[in-house]
Amino acid sequence: MPELPEVEVIKRGLDSKIIGLSIQQIDILNPKTFQGDSKAVLGSKIIKIWRRAKVLGMDLDNGFSLLVHLKMSGQLVLVAKDRFIGGHPTLDMTGVMPNKSTRVIFEFSNEAKLFFNDQRKFGWIKVIKILEVKNQKFLQSLGPEPLERGFGWEALKANLLRHKSQPIKVAIMDQEVVAGVGNIYASEACFLAKINPKTKVSALTDANFQSLAKGIIESLNKSIDYGGSSKAHFVNEVGEKGYYLVFANVYGRAGQPCLKCHTPISKIALAGRGTYFCPHCQNV
DNA sequence: CACTTGACCTGTCCGC
DNA sequence: TGCGGACAGGTCAAGT
Numbered sequence: 001m002p003e004l005p006e007v008e009v010i011k012r013g014l015d016s017k018i019i020g021l022s023i024q025q026i027d028i029l030n031p032k033t034f035q036g037d038s039k040a041v042l043g044s045k046i047i048k049i050w051r052r053a054k055v056l057g058m059d060l061d062n063g064f065s066l067l068v069h070l071k072m073s074g075q076l077v078l079v080a081k082d083r084f085i086g087g088h089p090t091l092d093m094t095g096v097m098p099n100k101s102t103r104v105i106f107e108f109s110n111e112a113k114l115f116f117n118d119q120r121k122f123g124w125i126k127v128i129k130i131l132e133v134k135n136q137k138f139l140q141s142l143g144p145e146p147l148e149r150g151f152g153w154e155a156l157k158a159n160l161l162r163h164k165s166q167p168i169k170v171a172i173m174d175q176e177v178v179a180g181v182g183n184i185y186a187s188e189a190c191f192l193a194k195i196n197p198k199t200k201v202s203a204l205t206d207a208n209f210q211s212l213a214k215g216i217i218e219s220l221n222k223s224i225d226y227g228g229s230s231k232a233h234f235v236n237e238v239g240e241k242g243y244y245l246v247f248a249n250v251y252g253r254a255g256q257p258c259l260k261c262h263t264p265i266s267k268i269a270l271a272g273r274g275t276y277f278c279p280h281c282q283n284v
Numbered sequence: 285c286a287c288t289t290g291a292c293c294t295g296t297c298c299g300c
Numbered sequence: 301t302g303c304g305g306a307c308a309g310g311t312c313a314a315g316t
Contacts, residue, residue: 003309054310071310073294101294120293122310138311165286175311182309231309232296251309271288274307289315297307 002054002070004146004180005223006234006242010076011051013237014058017078018046021108023060030103033118036127040064053142053179057133065130073101073233074116074123081111089113094239119233142179146216151178153206153213160201160209168204169197170271172216181216184229184244184251187276189215191249195284197275198268208284222247250276 002010022045026038044062051057056076058066068076079089079097089097097115098105104116104125116125133139143159144151156178163171171177173186181189190197192215195208204212228234228242231252235241245252249259253276254267263280 006309069310072308074309118293119295120308120310122292163286170287173310184309229309234309272290273310287316289313291313292311295308298305300303 002074002228002234003182003185004051004054005185005220005244006228007051007054007056007070007180008147008224009228009242010237011049011056014076014078015049017080017237018058018108018112018114019049021046021110021112023106024109025105025107027105027107028103029098029105030118030121033103033116033121033123034125034127038127040127041066052139052145053175054182055139059130063130064127065133067126067128067133067136068116069124070118071120071122071124073119075101075118075233075235076237077115077117077235077239078237079113079115089115091239093241094235141176143175143177145179146181146213147220151213151217153210156213156216157206157209160204164202165200167198167270168195168201168212169275170273171201172212173271173273178216180220183273183275184248185216185219185223187251188219188249190277191215191282192218193284194282196279196282197270197277199284204284250278252276 023041028034041060041064044060046058047061048059056068077094101117101119102115103118106114144155159177160171169186169190172181193211223244226242226244229244230241250265253265255264258265258278261280263278265276266279268275
């Protein structure tokens, strides 16, 4: 599921709800999902929630941090005590928790429960010391955050040029080029920039890099505004879907008319991933 | 070295 | 209704 906007939506939602709560209990239903010593965080209080690329971090007051990656199908769903029905944590859209995809359950000091659900079991949670976070190689090697002020097309261009012979859509999904862009927003950003996703990086001009940077920022921001993209799995921290895909230009719209020119949207595979574009509008 | 494919898992959908 | 195959928001490792 989740790319930058979806993780950001969860981060913002959890921020107002679990800061200051302490972790009373952790139930690990799927051992492979949880790395590190869960006892190290019991009794500690959540003091800060952050996001880097598609990784969510929860810093605790005992010097440890919980890192979460939702990969393809992960969810973080919080159920407050007043939403329990007949003793069971229950939400309107996601039903009774835990369900058959629940891998880890956190219980907080106010009796709220946070469910890590993950149908495909690719996602993970790990416990490490806050001081070690900056030494994690998967965080160190990440490219710039596209929604931070410092992000500009020059940096994007410089990073993309390390993959000159790759199709542009594949290159912008590389987390070392720009952080947080995945399969949905790579297609959407190429559409906004009017660039065919198959075009090799080496063929792009400065004007193309500029519009690409703009397209990345625009698609990510728009998605956050709509609460993210829900194809099959994504829900926010209280179990609600996001509606970006209702307004998407190309992703998931194979055969349907382009919203700008009415040409049917094409679907191809690039690096094994479904890729959508308008063959008429995206002519670079 | 740069790039593609397969693996990791579970589930759904579509064609025969 | 059943069965096989393709496909699904991500990332690694292995192979060419």
